[in-house]
Amino acid sequence: MSPPLSDERLVAVGLTKSFRGRAVVKGVSLDVQAGEVVGLLGPNGAGKTTIFDMMVGLCQPDAGTILLHGEAITDLPMFKRARRGIGYLPQESSVFRRLSVEENILAILEMLDLPAEERAHRLEALLKELDLTALRKSKAYALSGGERRRLEITRA
Template sequence: MFWSRKSVKSDNAKATAASGSAQPTDGGATGPRLISTNKGLVAHNLGKSFKKRPVLKDVSVSVQRGEAVGLLGPNGAGKTTSFYIITGLIAADRGTISLDGRDITMMPMYQRARMGIGYLPQEASIFRGMTVEQNIMAVLEVVEDDRLKREQSLEDLLAEFAIEHLRRTPALALSGGERRRCEIARALAAHPNFVLLDEPL
């Protein structure tokens, strides 16, 4: 799922998404079509192979600020690989990625993160040796210098995800749903413009 503070088409995954919903598609006779815009997060004709085995073919994505877009497809369709490429975790064999009209295809992951692209992986990413409060504050201390603003942001996030009562609970003691809410809150603590959520629920 792509989330932003403001459509997906894949010939390989046979999935398309727009404003929160997705329906199967074969891409049409002329291949995937992309919304004509230079704003937002745009990936165009991404392709990737592993050991000569095609995993992605002509995947195009356009996400504007304020949209929540879902990407649907069966296991092995390439959804996670698409996220890896867009966030810069792995490189595409072909295709381009741009953010607000700026080409970021060759940028490393940390630079994309600084530009406002966040990512929440499918696997557990919480710091298990810390409490819920410490997990979120670990990110806030990196992005916010003002102590009072950090504390207010922490309170806001705890309240937004209904985990105030868990603030001093060790991460190891959380249920699956509680852990996921903590991870999403921590991802938003970095104030990203776009967040890619892999299996968010």
């Protein structure tokens, strides 16, 4: 017997998307529990990126519904979805290569309406959480691929 599903989840039901009359996503449904890591596998052109784009709000589905914690978010813009905790890391690196690890994280934290003391506290917590404390003064261009990815996750 499966454990009961919690409301702490992201659900897509019947997502459909066409571009120039060509269906690239046809009736896709998925259910992701909070804390679960999900990857979509498939050949080029299978619609994987389009599914993610619809989930985070980069594009609207032609049909279907997206729910977060039981609330319909299909029509919400990307920034409102981000405020609710939906993030997306594209394959391409999204760090500021000439900034340090610390500066990269602060660049994101400074967009939040937080007192300076709270930003500093969050910076320390994020550095520790993804084991980046020792690299805090390192420039992003000097990081390994794995270190850079951890920085991207921290910034998300």
